[in-house]
Amino acid sequence: MTELLQYIVNGLVSGGIYAIVAAGFITIYNVSKVINMTQGEFLMLGGMFTVTFIGAGIPYFVSIILAVLLVILIGAVMQKFIIGQAKTNNPISLIILTIGLSIFIKGIASFFWGKDPYALEPITSNDPINIAGISIAQQSLWVILTVIVILIGLWYLTEKTLLGKKINACSVNQQAARLMGISPAKMMMLAFAVSAGMGAIAGIVIAPLNVTSYDVGTLLGVKGFAAVILGGVGNPLGAIIAGFALGLIESLSAGYISSGLKDAIAFMVLIVVLLVKPTGIFSERSVGKGGL
């Protein structure tokens, strides 16, 4: 029983990160119909910048804030000067452009930081907290707390604020939104900035759990993308639930079947879902069907 609970706790921690990555994908997708393949790199940059700033003698929390701001800036600049400048609106071309950007960012990162891994100190100590025989790392609690805060914040932004309404308007019908005086270009830049910020925070809180290096973003990006597909493209809540589900499937299959097969099993579930319900478990909301 404690074993099962331990696997569930492990799964929720990694699932929470997949959920944040997935939410980042959806935020951008809903506005621009672009799947932003640099999502994983935002996580990597967040962790690596923090390590660098701390190494330069800047206090821990200031480093985190600086790193997040810097990644938000990178996300916004990337949208404004590269993706926004592309001479096409075709989402497929833009997706390929983001794949190129992701490779570019990784290349620059390996040049800057080398290929060696780095360690980041945990927010509080690395001693575990024991509850009924299961051990939870203090940092894992921080991860789960961060995930919840980010997801609630994102929900509040999109559902309860005027800014969120504007973003929603763009995703429903860009032309109508423009007629109402909303600038889709600005909203897209905002979506990139929000996704970059969420990614950076996620990258920072998970780094102390193990190690971080220039290439951690790729796998996290792929897992987050899998969660998006599993939950249904365009549905934020579905993608978040799918993110947690993916983490749980991985952890439980590693625990009870074989640790070598955990990725294979997770992706097998994905394939089966796509065969049975090609739109994903929760399907696409009506969002986006009105326009484009």
Place this chain on the structure above:
Amino acid sequence: MKKGLKRLLLPLLLSAIMIFVSACGGASEDNNTIKVGAVYSITGPNSPLGVPEKQAVEMLVKQINDNGGVSGKKIELIIEDDKSDNTEAVKKIKKLVTSDKVVAVLGSSGSGPSLGMAEYAHSRKIPLISMAAANEVTDPVRPGIFKTPHTDIHATKLIYKFLQQKGLKKVAFIYDSNPYGSSWATQLKKFASQYGIEIVAEEKYGTKDQSMNSQLTKLKNSDAEVIIVAGTNPGPATIVKEAKQLGIKIPIVSSHGSANHKFLELAGKDAEGIYMAAGKLLEPDQIKPGDPQEQIIKKFVADYQAAYKSTPDGFAGYAYDGLNILVEALKSLNGDGSDSEKLAEAIENVKYVGVTGEFKFSPQDHNGLTEDSMIMMQVKDGKFQLAE
């Protein structure tokens, strides 16, 4: 027109090559130098191994020649870069043997390139001393093919002996699924019964895996008394951190693949108390007084620091020993390395105390080391210290 030109070019080119080759042949007849070839991975992913290796031999050649050479002859070392690539390594050894006419070859840094070079060296009967970890380089034994690094067999025996002393019998191990870790898994299973060890659980992970939580949860729930970790950075550091997070209290022993200062940096405070199988070169200050290797290690470290302003690692040591072993063999032949078979036999008879360990080669053993060349370390106060 074009065809005619080609017909004319080919013989011209051929004759040019012939003249060039014969000129090279003439140079090697110089009786006052011994030509030795070396192939290291100076660029590419194995460059952290190849660069210190190159630096160590360059330093040593200079020292030997300044002290009068080998039996009055100077050593001329020709170093090539295999770019961490198997095919490139074979090309480079072919060049060294056929056009430079070296008496023996040192290298390469990685196991893949070394295995390819060993095939070629064996077919041309040129002695080869490799710096690669893979046990297959000298197992099965082939005439003329040698290697200097420790193997996982030595480390396995050392760890099991240590566990015996501590009275720990039930072992769980976790290994990287790459060739390094898999070879460890084989050896750990093979030697367990000899030392009265019972393996109660085994788990593996991928080199790029972010988290080994699930594997460690399984090991935690086994009745193991000790966990052995076999992998190279960053895997063992992640495992050590996550073991702490999961509240694993039993001792952890890590392989020499993580016996370096990067491990301490990555694992930070969580490295405290971890046991580690390591070469003596890791912490020269920790060598017991009177250890036969004490003198040569201290000399090597001092010389290397003077030459390069950095502390040598195990790889530099492998290369240093490789060239020294060859020099010992050449000395026994009065500096005459022209007969490859005699030279190979001479290497087999070398007894040499090096920085890696005490080498005692024989016709059955072309690695020449035992588990006594390694020591058990423990991380205390953020430093590697001799384990009690």
